[in-house]
Amino acid sequence: MRALRALWPRRLPAMAAAAAAAGGARRGPVLTAESMNPAVRRVEYAVRGPIVVRALEIEQELRQGVPKPFTEVIKANIGDAHAMGQQPITFLRQVVALCLCPELMKDPALPDDAKERARRLLAACGGQSLGSYSASPGIPLVRENVARYIERRDGVPASAGDIFLSTGASDAIVNILRLLVSGSGPSRTGVLIPIPQYPLYSAALAELEAAQVNYYLAEERCWALDVAELRRALGEGRRRCCPRVLCIINPGNPTGQVQSRECIEEVIKFAYEEKLFLMADEVYQDNIYDKDSSFHSFKKVLMEMGPPYSETVELASFHSISKGYHGECGLRSGYVEVVNLQAEVKAQLSKLVSVRLCPPVPGQVVLDAIVDPPKPGDESYERFRAEKAAVLSSLAEKARLTQEMFNRTPGIHCNPVQGAMYSFPRIDLPPRAIAAAQEKKLAPDMFFCMRLLEETGICVVPGSGFGQKEGTFHFRMTILPPTDKLKILLEKLSSFYTKFVQEFS
Amino acid sequence: MRALRALWPRRLPAMAAAAAAAGGARRGPVLTAESMNPAVRRVEYAVRGPIVVRALEIEQELRQGVPKPFTEVIKANIGDAHAMGQQPITFLRQVVALCLCPELMKDPALPDDAKERARRLLAACGGQSLGSYSASPGIPLVRENVARYIERRDGVPASAGDIFLSTGASDAIVNILRLLVSGSGPSRTGVLIPIPQYPLYSAALAELEAAQVNYYLAEERCWALDVAELRRALGEGRRRCCPRVLCIINPGNPTGQVQSRECIEEVIKFAYEEKLFLMADEVYQDNIYDKDSSFHSFKKVLMEMGPPYSETVELASFHSISKGYHGECGLRSGYVEVVNLQAEVKAQLSKLVSVRLCPPVPGQVVLDAIVDPPKPGDESYERFRAEKAAVLSSLAEKARLTQEMFNRTPGIHCNPVQGAMYSFPRIDLPPRAIAAAQEKKLAPDMFFCMRLLEETGICVVPGSGFGQKEGTFHFRMTILPPTDKLKILLEKLSSFYTKFVQEFS
Secondary structure, three states, X not given: OXXXXXXXXXXXXXXXHXXXXXXXXXXXXXXXXXXXXXXXXXXOOHHHOHHHHHHHHHHHHHHOOOOOOOOOOEEOOOOOOHHHOXXXXXXXXXXXXXXXXXXXXXXXXXXHHHHHHHHHHHHOOHHHOOOOOOOOOOOHHHHHHHHXXXXXXXXXXXXXXXXXEEOHHHHHHHHHHHHHOOOOHXXXXXEEEEEOOOOHHHHHHHHHOOEEEEEEOEHHHOOEOOHHHHHHHHHHHHOOOXXXXXXXXXXXXXXXXXXXXXXXHHHHHHHHHHOOEEEEEOOOOOOEOOOOOOOOOHHHHHHHHOOOHHHHOOEEEEEEOOOOOOOOHHHOXXXXXXXXOOHHXXXXXXXXXXXXXXXXXXXXXXXXXXXXXXXXXXXXXXXXXXXHHHHHHHXXXXXXXXXXXXXXXXXXXXXXXXXXOXXXXXXXXXXXXXXXXXXXXXXXXXXXXXXXXXXXXXXXXXXXXXXXXXXXXXXXXXXXOOHHHHHHHHHHHHHHHXXXXXXXX | OHXXXXXXXXXXXXXXXXXXXXXXXXXXXXXXXXXXXXXHHHOOOHHHOHHHHHHHHHHHHHHOOOOOOOOOOEEOOOOXXXXXXXXXXHHHHHHHHHHHOHHHHHOOOOOHHHHXXXXXXXXXXXXXXXXXXXXXXXXXXXXXXHHHHHHHHHOOOOOHHHEEEEOHHHHHHHHHHHHHOOOOHHHOEXXXXXXXOOOHHHHHHHHHOOEEEEEEOEHHHOOEOOHHHHHHHHHHHHOOOEEEEEEEEOOOOOOOOOOOHHHHHHHHHHHHHHOOEEEEEOOOOOOEOOOOOOOOOHHHHHHHHOOOHHHHOOEEEEXXXXXXOOOOHHXXXXXXXXXXXXXXXXXXXXXHHHHOOOOOHHHHHHHHHHHOOOOOOOOOHHHHHHHHHXXXXXXXXXXXXXXXXXXXXXXXXXXXXXXXXXXOOEEOOOHHHHHHHHHOOOOHHHHHHHHHHHHHOEEOEEHHHOOOOOOOOEEEEEOOOOHHHHHHHHHHHHHHHHHHHHHOO
């Protein structure tokens, strides 16, 4: 094909002349950066932004033999556990492999409970194949099992009819926002989001042309959410838009805090009083490391508060198979549970998801195995339990290690990583470093992170990609690398920081 | 958990009183059919619309023992091959099962070429796991193999950098439209789509608030696309919007025609002259049954036309793993190849897809096995070849059968099913049936299809869901049921039609 490409005519003069005669000679492109949808142009997504583009280039340069002061790029920019060497949970993979290739039912090496599960799931699929479209909100059996999982988690009822499976949590979050966002000018929908935030929110709001209303988490109190700050933000928002939605990320991304039950109650009361729709991003619910913290779902707290809250406050809670102890990012699966959604609106949501036909079925099957894992006595139980425990205890150890090692370095301030998969340390930057960044037209933390990448191969995301208080600087780093690698990474990063500060002092 | 639900307090008077005191007693919902995004409310998607909702209800009733004049619902509404009993292609499933569960490498029953393929694909994944996020436009190796596939198909160069993998073709189509659509009032983007169309287009345009500009296919000439009609539609569109995009579906859905090479050349010239961006939906490119037709990709014809066309006309061509001979709908995978896209716009597309992280990785892996199937001499070749040939020859037989049997019935007029997976016959409806439908506030063909469903259990989609010339009536039916079932279905449908016409004469 290389020959083909070389031979390929770049100009066919006769045809070109004919076309020129037809009057189209100076035809420019239809789609340019100027003519394209300006809302899409405004979208930013730091987790895969310029720093990651440069990291990929550097990897390419390393492969080509370009000399660097390091031998590999460590991508601590994204919560991608398997990419960092975490092994898949065996039972989940056995179930989905059996579903995809039922001739494996004959393989004596695969456990009976995985086979039994695969048979049950296949029976719930059209033509007993994962290659059939499922119902648009997901396979009914899986939705039922998600509802039972939520009931066990919360001790309050859940209904399969309120569960909509999705292509990862992102897909579900954007779909709920698509329902909620309308209007223009001062009547356009305002959405309160935390700062720092996960940039899916700002990206989706930019594209949907909704108004982003920032509320700041209190870094000095371990990134706590403060209702007085919510009230301030709401007041500010009401001067320019119509705030109707409040987004919460708990456990926090990128900030790693775990919300207290009292705080959740206050947020629900606030949403009730101010007539806000609650979106609770709870994808890190299995990732709690702090001994004094535990996960309380918004659904559970809302239901336990009783009427009028439990009967009026509209809530969408999001979960994903990408995080937790399993980390199945590549399979793209998740769900939203909707609470107190009007029947007509639920019908509209059903219609909306039907246009994209269905979420990926292999991911639905893995979700089923996650929400209904092997039980004591099942053939796979012991292996499942041990694999799960090993991942979670290692993550807890790495959360502790990250906080400890960062805080040893003067100028780096790291809150405890109570949950989720990231640290979000604040770094003091000398005025001369800030000036040097401004000269290069870069945010100061972007300047720091780019230098870090070029000199050490460590890829982290600047705080400016998540939002931060004016004049403060941060970066987000995952806690996912294997413990020995993480230690080296923390040491390298800390000593680079010290050197960087000296350089600009 | 049933007990839990019964015990659950419906009212906690003290808290309710407190909340009422707080002034929120009459708080209504935030999100209602009135307050929701009106663009989403306008979306319609007939393929999973009211008729399918009713079909699911009837299935439920059958399970509950409600007596019906039939014993099962036959869902001929959607191109879902596996749901109709078509078996998956073994090699594809072996590869993806091996990738998901690498301990199966030890299974002697699995062929070596599938193991070798799985090893190569795993090596291209982060941490050698399908659970890692891939690069946002897809695994580089798979993009390369897609480019090589296109080169073999077309005999002209293709580049991996122009290939963006997606979550089914729908996802890619909507992403390209999101880039293209902008403006409001008379300056909003107009998009030319065929009538009849696949309703993803009208749904996406409604949500994006683009202007839909209809051009009609010529039913009397086997649903041919006529440039004079394109010109008429463009003129009409220019009076109310700014038409910038021309969508083509070839082979046609729901109409089953295959475009001639001459026609494609004319369409490209038209797009060149009128400065239109071409979107070519080519997901049925492997589904050609008519001996006198063959598939010509827009890319190939465009490149062979040479400059200025080959250097200026912007084209996005879509493909999917859901159709063809493999029918892997549930895995949600596909791709778009972009041609002549400005570098800046391509960067914007890359950014846009990065917000959703990546397409499902199991689907990417199956796409790889489809675009680079076993070759003569490979262990899996013979089985692969035989399975593929069996599916395609059976589809060709069913296409012929459908056309023949429908045309035997006076009042049903069915064009040849040259390609794709559907027939779209026109039905004459007596004036009294039309009046009866109007009384029920139903489109006449919806009235017919609903009666058909209630009385025979056959689920087909009314032509009004795809669009049709005013005063004509159609339905879309897949050719996918097994041949013996399809025969019975065609007989039942034809005799129901005859009875229906008699009833209203």
